[in-house]
Amino acid sequence: xxxxxxxxxxxxxxxxxxxxxxxxxxxxxxxxxxxxxxxxxxxxxxxxxxxxxxxxxxxxxxxxxxxxxxxxxxxxxxxxxxxxxxxxxxxxxxxxxxxxxxxxxxxxxxxxxxxxxxxxxxxxxxxxxxxxxxxxxxxxxxxxxxxxxxxxxxxxxxxxxxxxxxxxxxxxxxxxxxxxxxxxxxxxxxxxxxxxxxxxxxxxxxxxxxxxxxxxxxxxxxxxxxxxxxxxxxxxxxxxxxxxxxxxxxxxxxxxxxxxxxxxxxxxxxxxxxxxxxxxxxxxxxxxxxxxxxxxxxxxxxxxxxxxxxxxxxxxxxxxxxxxxxxxxxxxxxxxxxxxxxxxxxxxxxxxxxxxxxxxxxxxxxxxxxxxxxxxxxxxxxxxxxxxxxxxxxxxxxxxxxxxxxxxxxxxxxxxxxxxxxxxxxxxxxxxxxxxxxxxxxxxxxxxxxxxxxxxxxxx
Amino acid sequence: xxxxxxxxxxxxxxxxxxxxxxxxxxxxxxxxxxxxxxxxxxxxxxxxxxxxxxxxxxxxxxxxxxxxxxxxxxxxxxxxxxxxxxxxxxxxxxxxxxxxxxxxxxxxxxxxxxxxxxxxxxxxxxxxxxxxxxxxxxxxxxxxxxxxxxxxxxxxxxxxxxxxxxxxxxxxxxxxxxxxxxx
Numbered sequence: 001x002x003x004x005x006x007x008x009x010x011x012x013x014x015x016x017x018x019x020x021x022x023x024x025x026x027x028x029x030x031x032x033x034x035x036x037x038x039x040x041x042x043x044x045x046x047x048x049x050x051x052x053x054x055x056x057x058x059x060x061x062x063x064x065x066x067x068x069x070x071x072x073x074x075x076x077x078x079x080x081x082x083x084x085x086x087x088x089x090x091x092x093x094x095x096x097x098x099x100x101x102x103x104x105x106x107x108x109x110x111x112x113x114x115x116x117x118x119x120x121x122x123x124x125x126x127x128x129x130x131x132x133x134x135x136x137x138x139x140x141x142x143x144x145x146x147x148x149x150x151x152x153x154x155x156x157x158x159x160x161x162x163x164x165x166x167x168x169x170x171x172x173x174x175x176x177x178x179x180x181x182x183x184x185x186x187x188x189x190x191x192x193x194x195x196x197x198x199x200x201x202x203x204x205x206x207x208x209x210x211x212x213x214x215x216x217x218x219x220x221x222x223x224x225x226x227x228x229x230x231x232x233x234x235x236x237x238x239x240x241x242x243x244x245x246x247x248x249x250x251x252x253x254x255x256x257x258x259x260x261x262x263x264x265x266x267x268x269x270x271x272x273x274x275x276x277x278x279x280x281x282x283x284x285x286x287x288x289x290x291x292x293x294x295x296x297x298x299x300x301x302x303x304x305x306x307x308x309x310x311x312x313x314x315x316x317x318x319x320x321x322x323x324x325x326x327x328x329x330x331x332x333x334x335x336x337x338x339x340x341x342x343x344x345x346x347x348x349x350x351x352x353x354x355x356x357x358x359x360x361x362x363x364x365x366x367x368x369x370x371x372x373x374x375x376x377x378x379x380x381x382x383x384x385x386x387x388x389x390x391x392x393x394x395x396x397x398x399x400x401x402x403x404x405x406x407x408x409x410x411x412x413x414x415x416x417x418x419x420x421x422x423x424x425x426x427x428x429x430x431x432x433x434x435x436x437x438x439x440x441x442x443x444x445x446x447x448x449x450x451x452x453x454x455x456x457x458x459x460x
Numbered sequence: 461x462x463x464x465x466x467x468x469x470x471x472x473x474x475x476x477x478x479x480x481x482x483x484x485x486x487x488x489x490x491x492x493x494x495x496x497x498x499x500x501x502x503x504x505x506x507x508x509x510x511x512x513x514x515x516x517x518x519x520x521x522x523x524x525x526x527x528x529x530x531x532x533x534x535x536x537x538x539x540x541x542x543x544x545x546x547x548x549x550x551x552x553x554x555x556x557x558x559x560x561x562x563x564x565x566x567x568x569x570x571x572x573x574x575x576x577x578x579x580x581x582x583x584x585x586x587x588x589x590x591x592x593x594x595x596x597x598x599x600x601x602x603x604x605x606x607x608x609x610x611x612x613x614x615x616x617x618x619x620x621x622x623x624x625x626x627x628x629x630x631x632x633x634x635x636x637x638x639x640x641x642x643x
Binding site for chain 1: 483485487506515516519541551
């Protein structure tokens with residue numbers, strides 16, 4: 001950017017003018033130490049109620065088995081994998097913001113990375129529920145999924161994409177939590193020094209690990225953050241690549257495609273940014289965070305959504321092209337069935353949500369007015385779910401042998417489990433904004449002049 | 461009462477400055493004056509501050525690398541040992557040592573151990589978690605170090621340290637306040 005070089009403090013344009021260390025700390029920590037807005041209770045109550053739906057659904061599932069879901073032959077993978085991929089994809093934006101944008105020194109990430117990383121951790125938690133309970137007997141899943149010396153002397157099959165997925169997702173969950181926690185330590189110290197009640201002081205103090213802001217500690221801390229960002233970048237790209245291998249390594253028409261890894265990764269970032277915006281737009285309005293999450297932030301996130309959306313749409317066009325150009329009757333049938341078959345409505349709704357609606361983001365006016373942008377993001381959230389539905393169901397329900405064709409209808413328990421995970425996500429997110437600083441306080445401080453030694457030449 | 465009142469042991473002398481620029485200037489001056497056992501405390505990373513104090517620690521990177529190497533070797537050994545040595549199984553005629561397939565779990569364990577070594581190594585080198593540190597005995601530090609304060613503390617372990625002389629030196633740097641830090 002051209003105005004970048006002129007700035008005295010790098011990234012200062014991503015913070016409303018007039019802020020200093022004290023005002024930033026007061027504003028962000030004050031959200032936690034101050035009065036809880038009424039809307040928080042309403043939102044938490046909704047999330048917590050919907051979470052009960054998940055608990056009921058899972059309890060019933062454990063009593064009856066996966067037969068309560070709409071899975072059948074030939075559609076052996078239904079909502080469980082669709083929702084897993086949807087949630088895990090959403091998580092990717094958090095890592096992109098915290099890691100990739102850090103490597104590219106994009107200062108606008110500083111005020112959105114904390115909430116986006118929280119979103120990642122919670123989305124991965126929601127995603128994990130599906131494959132774990134899809135095993136039917138999750139108490140046995142330990143030896144199916146993890147290599148530990150068990151009494152049957154069995155090991156997982158490391159040639160299977162499903163085991164790759166276990167390694168990728170569990171590494172992703174672990175590294176995301178570690179990265180998030182490391183980022184929280186200095187802010188937990190701020191909370192420790194500001195909390196009023198002795199219990200809060202002790203709890204924040206415990207998790208702040210005795211952080212005191214020593215210059216030597218900061219030096220190691222910043223190195224560690226950079227290293228973690230450097231490790232998370234290839235990690236996040238690998239996670240959705242491996243998720244796509246679950247499909248691409250098989251021989252099912254419509255899945256066996258080399259375009260899957262990049263197309264899945266772009267789709268994940270696209271879905272994730274839409275979800276970040278879905279969360280940030282109300283959060284910013286309710287807590288009055290316009291000084292930290294400025295119009296530039298919203299605009300930038302909308303631009304990333306548009307760019308990745310175009311890559312995803314290119315993927316849809318290529319899928320159709322491959323179907324035709326392959327000259328393979330099964331591939332050709334798959335794509336015509338997708339467009340004209342029993343699930344055609346889902347396919348065209350997907351094209352509308354992910355291909356047509358995001359084109360509105362070309363307009364700066366839409367990118368910077370929150371209501372229309374929120375609407376576009378909701379369309380993207382729905383569209384990305386439809387994408388996974390279309391990929392999973394249309395490929396499975398009619399593959400090679402017409403004698404084994406079938407239909408897939410999700411049951412009420414499929415829906416209640418899926419909606420229930422949204423309750424889990426909302427509950428966790430509401431608890432997060434209540435007890436932890438939703439914006440990284442110390443990183444926003446670095447956007448003020450006080451954090452930069454003048455005449456030092458060490459800017460960056 | 462004939463009890464001898466012993467002066468509490470001193471951790472150091474701490475000066476508070478207005479902003480990052482002042483603090484870096486003070487740190488450079490203290491280093492130039494020959495002080496080495498000292499530390500600065502801020503609520504946000506200040507570039508050039510650790511260097512001004514004469515610190516340059518690159519062990520975190522080495523830990524990341526070591527963790528990565530261990531993760532790589534451990535991950536591949538796991539796949540190899542389970543699939544080739546402990547329970548060789550012919551799956552679709554693939555070679556027992558299917559290294560292409562094994563590269564993916566290996567890739568993930570490399571990143572996992574490198575990340576854990578980075579975070580754990582950073583905390584260990586910083587001596588965290590630490591439940592007590594003398595700097596928190598200063599009230600101004602307790603209240604502002606994690607929000608608005610910029611502190612420089614010259615520690616009593618420094619050979620050049622002398623309460624009166626160090627205090628006078630710090631006063632010459634025009635701080636906002638000076639405090640003695642009890643150990």
